[in-house]
Amino acid sequence: MTQIELINFPKPWFLFKSAMALSLGYMVFAFYRKWRGWSRGIEEPATVSGNYGSVAKIWLAEVILHRQLFALSFSRWFNHLLIFYGFIGLALLPLVAVILGNFGYLAQSTTTPRFYLHAAGYILMKLWGDTFGLMLLSGLVLSGIRRFVIRPAQHTNSQMDVVLLALLFFVTLSGFCLEGLRMTFVPAEVARYSYIGRLFTLPGAYPSEQVRQWLTMTWTVHFLFVALLFAYLPHSKLMHSLLAPVVIGMNAAAEHARKDLYWPEMKKYRAPRSPKD
Amino acid sequence: MARDEKIQGTKIAEGLTRRQLVEMHACARCGECQVWCPVYVQDSRELITARGKLDSLRRLVEGALSEDDRKDFINALYECSACGQCHVVCPVRINTHDLWEQARMSLVNAGIPQPEGQIKQLSAIKEFNNPFGKPQSERPRWADMAWKAGLLKARVPLWKEQRTPVVYFAGCMASFDSGLQPVAVQSARLLQEAGVAFSILGEDEPCCMSKLKRMGDSGFIGEAHKLAEMFDRMDVGSIVVSCAGCFKGLHGDYSTMWPGSKKVLHFSQYLDQLIQEGRLRPQRETRLRVTYHDPCHLGRHNQVYDQPRRVLQSVPGITLVEMPRHRAFSSCCGMGGGLKAVSSEIQHKMAAARVREAEATGVEAIVTPCQTCLQGLLNGKKEASSAMEVLHLNEVLVRSICPEVTHEAVEAELARRFAGA
Numbered sequence: 001m002t003q004i005e006l007i008n009f010p011k012p013w014f015l016f017k018s019a020m021a022l023s024l025g026y027m028v029f030a031f032y033r034k035w036r037g038w039s040r041g042i043e044e045p046a047t048v049s050g051n052y053g054s055v056a057k058i059w060l061a062e063v064i065l066h067r068q069l070f071a072l073s074f075s076r077w078f079n080h081l082l083i084f085y086g087f088i089g090l091a092l093l094p095l096v097a098v099i100l101g102n103f104g105y106l107a108q109s110t111t112t113p114r115f116y117l118h119a120a121g122y123i124l125m126k127l128w129g130d131t132f133g134l135m136l137l138s139g140l141v142l143s144g145i146r147r148f149v150i151r152p153a154q155h156t157n158s159q160m161d162v163v164l165l166a167l168l169f170f171v172t173l174s175g176f177c178l179e180g181l182r183m184t185f186v187p188a189e190v191a192r193y194s195y196i197g198r199l200f201t202l203p204g205a206y207p208s209e210q211v212r213q214w215l216t217m218t219w220t221v222h223f224l225f226v227a228l229l230f231a232y233l234p235h236s237k238l239m240h241s242l243l244a245p246v247v248i249g250m251n252a253a254a255e256h257a258r259k260d261l262y263w264p265e266m267k268k269y270r271a272p273r274s275p276k277d
Numbered sequence: 278m279a280r281d282e283k284i285q286g287t288k289i290a291e292g293l294t295r296r297q298l299v300e301m302h303a304c305a306r307c308g309e310c311q312v313w314c315p316v317y318v319q320d321s322r323e324l325i326t327a328r329g330k331l332d333s334l335r336r337l338v339e340g341a342l343s344e345d346d347r348k349d350f351i352n353a354l355y356e357c358s359a360c361g362q363c364h365v366v367c368p369v370r371i372n373t374h375d376l377w378e379q380a381r382m383s384l385v386n387a388g389i390p391q392p393e394g395q396i397k398q399l400s401a402i403k404e405f406n407n408p409f410g411k412p413q414s415e416r417p418r419w420a421d422m423a424w425k426a427g428l429l430k431a432r433v434p435l436w437k438e439q440r441t442p443v444v445y446f447a448g449c450m451a452s453f454d455s456g457l458q459p460v461a462v463q464s465a466r467l468l469q470e471a472g473v474a475f476s477i478l479g480e481d482e483p484c485c486m487s488k489l490k491r492m493g494d495s496g497f498i499g500e501a502h503k504l505a506e507m508f509d510r511m512d513v514g515s516i517v518v519s520c521a522g523c524f525k526g527l528h529g530d531y532s533t534m535w536p537g538s539k540k541v542l543h544f545s546q547y548l549d550q551l552i553q554e555g556r557l558r559p560q561r562e563t564r565l566r567v568t569y570h571d572p573c574h575l576g577r578h579n580q581v582y583d584q585p586r587r588v589l590q591s592v593p594g595i596t597l598v599e600m601p602r603h604r605a606f607s608s609c610c611g612m613g614g615g616l617k618a619v620s621s622e623i624q625h626k627m628a629a630a631r632v633r634e635a636e637a638t639g640v641e642a643i644v645t646p647c648q649t650c651l652q653g654l655l656n657g658k659k660e661a662s663s664a665m666e667v668l669h670l671n672e673v674l675v676r677s678i679c680p681e682v683t684h685e686a687v688e689a690e691l692a693r694r695f696a697g698a
Contacts, residue, residue, distance in 0.1 A: 034302065037339070040287060041295035068368045072309060154308025156323060161306060243303035244369040250296050251370045 009212040009219070016223050023227035030234035051256060058252040063245045079146065082139030083168075087241070089132025090172075096128055123193045129179070130196040133172060137196075140169045164236045167229050174222040176200045181215045184208070283340035285387050290338045292383025293376075300371045301335040304328055310363035310373070315609045316356060316616070319626040324353035327363035327373045334380055354380060355392050356623065359491060359614030360573040365605050374578075377614070381493025394618035395492045403496065406484050407449040417479035419447070419458040420465065422694040428462055428682050430469040435479040442514035443468070443475040448523045449484050451648045455695070456655070459687035460648045463671035464519055464544055466682050471557040475517070483507070485518075487526025492615040498534070501526075505535035515540050517547045521647035522613065524581075525574035543575055545646040545670055549584035552591045559677035562594040566640045567673070569597060570631065570654065571607035572647040585646045585670055592677045598638045608634065610645075610653035617653075628657025635665060642666035644673055 061067040066084070070077040143165060147155050155161070180200025183191050185208070191198050202211070233239070290298060310327035311317055323329040333350035336342040342350065354377060361374040385391060391399070401410040420433045436444055445468060451461035468475050483504055489497035504527075508516065518524050518541060528541040542550075551557040569589060575581045582604050589597055602608045611617065611627030632654060635643040643665060645651055654667045672684050 037290065038295050038298040040290040041293050041298040042291070044294050044296060062368075062370065066368065068366075068370075072366065072368075076307075152308075154311040156306075156308065156328075158306075237304070237306045239302045240305040240369060243299055244305060247296070247300055247303045248370050250299075251372050254296075254372070 009215040011216065012220055015220065019224060019227040020230075023230040027230045027233055030231075034234060055249065055252045055256055059245070059249050062248045062252075075146075079139055079142045082135045083143065084139075084241075086132045086134075086136025086139055087168075089128065090136060090175075093125070093129050093132070097125060123190065126190075126193040126197070127195075129175075130194055133175060134196050136168070137172045137176070140165060140172060144169070160237050163232070164238055167225065167232060171222070171225045171229055174218060174225055178215070178218045178222050181211060181218055184211050282342070285389075286338045286340035288387035289380070289383045292386050293338075293379055297372075297376050297379060298338070300369075300376060301331050301338070303369050303371060304331045305369055306332075307368060309366045309368065313362045313366045313606070315360065315362065315611070315627050315630065316358065316623060318630060319623050320356065322353065324349055325356065327367070327371070330354060330357075330377070331371070331373075334376075351384065351389060352392075354384070355395065355492075355619045356616065357614055358573070358609045358611050358616040358624075358627070360609035361577045362573075362606070362609065365577055374614075378490055378493060382495050382497075383493075385493050386495060391492055391494075391615075392619050395615045398615070398618050399489065399492055399494050402484050402486070402488060407453055408484070408488060409449065409453045411453050413480045416452045416482055417477060418695075419452060419461050419691065420477060420479075422691050422698075423462040423465070423687070426690045426694055428687055428690060429466055433465050434476045435481075436476040436511065436513075437479075437481065439476050441474045441476040443473055444511070444513045444516050445475050445477050446482060446485075446516050446518040446523060446527070447477065448518060448520035448648065450652065451519050452482070454648075454652070455692060456688065457648045457652060458691055459682075459684040460519055460651065460669050460671055462687045462691070463669070463675050463682055463684070464517075466679055467548065467557065467671060467674060468517075470678055471551045473551070473556075485520075485523040485526040487522055487530055488615065490526070490530050491522075491613065492618075497530075501531055501534060505531055505537065508535070508537055508540075513540065515542055515547070517542050517544055519544045519647075520649055521572035521574040522649050525578050529574075529579055543579075543581055543584075543646070545575070545585035545588055546581060548588045548670070548674065552588060557674075557678070559592040559674055561677045561680065563592050563673065563676045564594040565642055565673070566596045566598060567642045567644045567668070568600050568635045568638050568640045569603070570600075570610065570635070570643055570645040570650060571604055572645060572650045573607065573609050573613055575647060576607055577605055588646075588670060589644060589673060592673055594677075595673065598640050600634050600638055602634065610650050610657060612649045612653035621656075624653060625656045625660040628653045629660035629663075630657070632657040632661045632663050632665060632667070636661075636663060640665070642668050644668045644670055646670035 066077055066080060069080055146152065147157060147161070147165065176197055177200050179194055179197030181202065183194060183198050183201040184206070186194070191201075202214075304327075306328055308326070308328060311323075314326055317325045324333060330350065330353055333342060333346060333353075337347060337350060357377055359374040359377050364371065364373045367373065381391065390396060398408045401408050405411060406413055407416070417435070420429070423429050424432045433445075434441070445464060447461040447464070451457045451464075465475075465477075486497055486500040486504065489500060516527065518527060521543065524541065524543040528538050528543075531538040531541075548557065552559070567589065569586055571577070571582060571585075575585075586597065589595055600607075608631050609627060610631050611624035617624040632643065643654060645654060645667075646669070648669065651667065651669045657663075658665065658667050669684065675682050675684075
């Protein structure tokens with residue numbers, strides 16, 4: 001069993017807390033403004049069709065499985081699924097940490113031997129983070145290739161599209177760089193679980209003080225990108241990740257109530273592949 | 278940001294539903310709408326796509342759209358047939374066509390009127406009860422003339438003379454347009470062949486007013502309530518409509534305010550019912566390879582796909598070949614949403630594209646069950662210089678059941694009679 005010493009390096013906590021407070025505060029404020037804007041609209045009567053099961057089925061198919069995208073284009077479906085689940089997985093990483101922490105698995109001194117939780121949960125965290133990080137990074141790279149190399153006609157590459165893609169890419173990349181630098185201090189038998197992060201390990205040997213400085217720098221860059229993403233989110237097309245599930249549910253319920261749900265038709269006569277794909 | 282623009286943005290937002298305001302922010306900008314948009318094929322501007330319109334509408338509501346961009350957006354909003362194809366392919370399922378119609382109405386209420394062509398048509402509907410600006414006394418003349426010419430087996434009674442379980446609602450296009458009157462005559466004749474006791478409303482037949490909704494006229498709700506009350510007073514069993522646009526109006530748009538909208542059937546649905554019951558028997562062989570054009574208002578908007586196809590296939594000798602884009606993916610002929618009143622050139626090009634798609638399947642004819650689509654496709658045939666036949670569904674049945682009332686024969690006979698009158 002291996003015990004892991006969590007790597008200590010100087011962290012600019014004041015800057016971190018200020019940046020996060022500012023970006024999260026701004027994000028909440030921007031959402032509040034959007035909410036107020038939406039509240040100006042006409043309130044519709046609730047469209048309760050009585051058949052929640054059918055609406056839930058549509059919601060699961062469209063949101064969880066991206067059925068519509070699958071029908072139109074396999075490559076885009078796969079690409080979006082990588083980004084979608086990569087993003088969700090990474091967003092859940094702190095949650096996993098909290099859960100593991102609460103059960104004592106992340107404590108540095110623990111010696112509890114558990115099935116694949118050797119090293120006190122560290123390995124699970126690494127496997128989880130690297131797998132979902134890899135999914136997100138691959139999805140973003142494939143998106144970039146599609147958008148800038150293949151350039152299908154329907155991609156306009158407006159500022160909104162490019163900025164978000166770049167921001168997500170740098171957040172993920174800086175995360176892996178940070179992990180790679182940490183690998184310098186991790187024993188090889190454990191480092192292998194960071195199967196992507198270890199690819200970002202610096203070649204050669206450096207004094208640990210030097211590596212700690214780089215760690216501080218990379219950590220700062222990483223959280224600044226994250227803070228920027230939080231602040232940009234309400235103005236970005238990433239809004240669709242929050243609103244699309246809502247719209248899909250609401251429109252499926254409305255269509256069901258009107259009895260003009262097109263889903264059975266779509267299911268029976270699958271969409272022809274997107275003509276430009 | 279100018280204060281006036283912000284005030285106008287607020288007014289526009291107040292005319293949209295909360296769901297629609299959320300939808301404007303939910304667009305994933307994937308561009309699938311662009312791939313399928315039949316208008317974009319003819320006018321490749323970003324603003325034509327649902328993605329472009331959603332983005333501009335969002336900025337307009339936020340008061341952040343420049344004067345020039347605002348003009349471009351308004352033009353694009355009306356240069357749309359509201360066919361609903363973008364809704365069907367949207368991975369976020371944004372209900373685009375409802376949004377465009379509501380946005381048009383909201384813009385008008387905020388002081389931004391419709392384009393001139395649409396205003397003219399709306400004024401005619403409100404003043405004359407039909408978009409042609411013709412007196413209502415001319416509405417039932419097709420029935421009189423057809424009876425006198427011997428094209429019908431019996432005189433079609435008016436509802437006020439004879440209360441029948443079925444009312445045939447010909448619609449403005451088939452009542453007033455000489456090129457489309459054969460559709461009304463053939464419908465009446467087919468009902469007679471099936472022994473259906475039906476009547477028409479004659480001069481009392483109103484416009485379904487659905488064009489008001491399509492073009493964003495806020496008078497729609499009031500007019501629809503009046504018509505719903507009228508139909509309720511009549512207490513009729515079924516109202517059978519010829520036009521997919523009237524069907525979308527009376528069956529779909531009215532459904533939220535009129536439970537009786539369930540009684541409204543499209544003529545193709547009713548024909549299917551008559552054939553299934555054995556009351557209408559297409560027996561004469563009609564050797565023809567055809568393709569079927571789904572009208573947007575019948576198919577995508579109301580899920581009526583199978584019945585017209587069953588009617589077609591009930592005719593001996595008919596071979597149905599589907600176009601690559603059919604059913605929910607059927608490409609619009611451009612006759613909906615008031616587009617033709619804004620740009621007949623785009624409508625012609627859209628219909629020409631559809632005719633070419635039909636030609637590519639190697640068929641001899643393209644068949645549609647809607648008189649408005651029939652007119653649109655005929656424009657397209659001319660634009661594409663195509664030799665392919667463009668037929669109404671009635672025509673295929675008539676050739677098998679009562680070949681003396683073909684479209685050509687009825688049109689010629691009515692023209693002769695009208696000229697004489």
